[in-house]
Amino acid sequence: MLAGLAAPVGAQPLDEPLDERGLFEVRDTDVAQRTTIADSGVDVWGVHDGTMTFAAEPEQVQKLRAAGLDLVRIGDLDRMLADHNPGVRAAADEFPPGDEAYHTYTELTEVLRQTVSDHGDIAKLTSIGKSYEGRDLHLITISGNVEVDEDEPEVLFTCNQHAREHLTTEMCLRIIQRFTDEYGQDPTVTELVDTREIHVIPTVNPDGAEYDIEGGRYRGWRKNRQGNGTDLNRNWGYQWGCCGGSSGSPSSDTYRGPEPFSAPETAAVAEFVDSRVVSGTQQITAHIDFHSYSELVLWPFGYTYSDTTERMTPEQAKRFQDVGARLAASNGYTPQQSSDLYITDGSINDWMWAEHGILSFTFEMYPTGGGLGGFYPPGDRIEPETKRNDEAVEILLTEAGAA
Template sequence: MRVKVTDPNSQAMREFLRAGPDVAGYDPRSHTLVVFARARDLQKLKDLGLGYEVEIENLAAVERQMRTSGYFDHFHDYARCKQELEWAETNYPELAKVYDIGDGWEKTQGLADRDILAIKISDNVEQEENEPEVLILSNHHAREIITPEIAVYMIHYLLENYGKDPYVTYLVDHRQIWIIPTMNPDGLDYVFYHDRWWRKNRRDNGDGSFGVDLNRNYAYKWGYNDVGSSPDPSSNIYRGTGPFSEPETQAIRSLCDSHHFRIILSYHSYSQLYLYPWGYVAKNTPDNYVFVALADSMAHYNGYLPGNVASGAIYLTNGDSDDWFYGEQTEKNKIFGLTVEVGTSFHPDTTQIMPQILENLWPNLYAIWAVGEEPIVSVLHVPNTENANGPYRVRARIQPAITLTDSCVLDPERFFLHYSFDGATWDSVQMAATDSVDVYAASVPGRGSMGPVYFYVTAWSVDGRCGAWPRPAPAAVDSFLVTEDLVAPTISHNPLPDQSVYSGAYKVVARLYDDSGIDSAWVEYWLDGPVFAVPLVREGDTFVGTIRLNPPVAGETVHYRIYARDASAHQNLAVAPRDGAYEFRILDYRIFDLESDSLLQPVSGTDWEWGVPTSGPRVAHSGSRVWATKLDGKYSNNADDRLNTPPIDLRAA
């Protein structure tokens, strides 16, 4: 059965993992572990006092239903993976070449004929050029059948978009990209045709059990302890008789020894995570900042959670691929290996196959780009404008590459903005530092008429590496328009709640935005008679005005609207709300508004402070100011701190 362990106390969980359970997934967000539990696993959970809930009682029944429904027809078994690679090599011989890098265990015994196949994609695929290399590796664990789909899709995407998509073309021209759809071909077919839940390879262990967990069979810290792997051949995390005992892991070792991969992405399922070393201990590597930067950058595209054992993102493992990719630096170069845990199950619903593939497309492209260690360039938004006379300021954030091999020292003398009004003739201007960290700027002269302005930015390192925005520039460029502004400003406002009769002044705060800028803004308000207007004045990134009633009368209702006019030639006007009006009532009692008035009075101690706290939620619905002990630190020990309200009149209560 499949169970979820719901209260994983760390010490008890360590003892449970030492027993070698078949862990299906771990969610660090909820601190829950999903396990395919045998009777002895359930007993172990009870003995350790670990709570669990049953998710699937009868796994065999679920498997029968999947097979009769044709579920596996939506995925690639070994034969179909092989056909995809042969198709790629046949149809794109100048870009794709297939390599047989090793055998599945059953082939070494004459029981089957399954090879471990890799495909290399590059513009001069027959040559070993001095280009950065990256490997996308799938299917260590047989049942994780979504992972070959991601690899196969990546092959199609790169080849079919070469010469059409400038970014893909740039990557294929400047990188050597290796992809292995399945490194466990025997196990993959065993899942398709025998046991949906199979994890290991198909080695006959000679004692009635089969299989070695390939992701516990790498040499670095192999067998470090029995928590992160198991010496028991019947365990699903059995590490084998020795490091690299399996032909499948030997094939990966040989490939890494003969190439200079800088990044390897090893695809697994599931949990929506980016994992990196160390796995064998709860410690960070000396290059943890590099792993964090890579994982955070990829997570930007799909929202996966980055981390390692030390951060609490995953449980202990030893003999895994990532630790060896990075940790072994004597016989091969240092490789930044990351595990990508895809999706939320081993066998996603068929409607989720393509979404799970696509959510990993851009992270894959990013990793392929990142191995080039080029300066990182991104342009801050350049809005359209009505100003034909210019100039037009372009700002770019320029940072060193994430260091994988050699540190990237920037050369600010060679930061350039390139621009064109027709897309054919280009001019360049050097960019200069601004007051903002890592931000550089330059201006494009006025266009003189309506139309597009094309531009791109290049930034060089002192050793001659060039980064650009857009990344494949000048094959792809950015642009903005000199055009008429026919769009009114946007108005964002949280309506005022009911207010106290004891105030008389009611602050209205709004956020206003328009590409052409805000020319003027105001609030119109009324009771039952004439309409009054007060201006909205910019304060930081908001506009503020005050409705004043002289005198305020309890029971009355105040209606108001917000207006904003942009600075374009058309003077576009926006009003909020579009229909009707905002309103609030005047109440016959005090309302404590801690945002504009401290109101309360400390009467003893020194800890009470009124203001904006330095921790807590980044956005507060009711305002930023609070009374706290303290705003930016810990309160005093054994303190007697008292805070009083103003007098409260209860005579009418």
């Protein structure tokens, strides 16, 4: 965590010029105010107890203040990044000193290959495509008879759409290691592996994740590396760019891209999900997309405040609410519809449900807050914060059989 973030300084005077990107809070917000903030194209970092934390350019700050919002300035983002980086390591693709417990792309690849070597009877490693810079988008499938496409409910876990959210990759790794290492020993794990097909994509955004740690220093980077970068979780095809929940400006951290699925990473994941329609039936019945931070369980829709639409009946909305509440009760997160946070469009959950009827959730992981430090929890938090979701993963895998 960054020192001083728990007690930020007061708001700058409105007439004080701003010439740098800063970190800000707006406190005691309602959903309309949060949507106004997000719609300005700022980089939203988290929301907790009505306080919204975000990075903003000077022109965005002036726009929001002109709209009557009381912005509290936490600090200069570049200076905070410099303070958070204790030193530069020799290798270009290593995490900063003290965070070696996190996995680089190379280390992740080695772990996945070793997992399949150790558990080839239940685990298979493939690639669903290439990132913009040519890295494989790894997919590991775990099942009791993994070489046969059996008629079993399938569940998908995706991580690291946003580059700096490295804890989520560790979350996907825990799922992989738990459902392979504990197979044949833990009765619950064994039954779920034998009766499900579990698909895990540990990093949807490997290029951005590697760029975020380039030179052993954190950059606070969110997007992929295509041009100025695309926010992958605004690039999905359903209600893309419809409702003020993303930006059309390439410089924005919520840039949705020039068209739906313009990012090769989202296109590859979507193509894989499309490929699981067998004889007219989608085999994937449930999904979690892991993000950080704020400790939330979110479900569709993000593009509208309405609980029900032509793609969401009252009964379906009730199921999302019930399952979401059970998931949150297991890990201590807060459950809510995505749009209760603020409006987003072109998101993975909305597309998964609207296009395929997949029971799709987003988990915003640890911590509840913390500014820049919230994206970079120390390595000793990996085990407790990923283990914290063991029961939730089991709940979703079980619920997949009822979908």
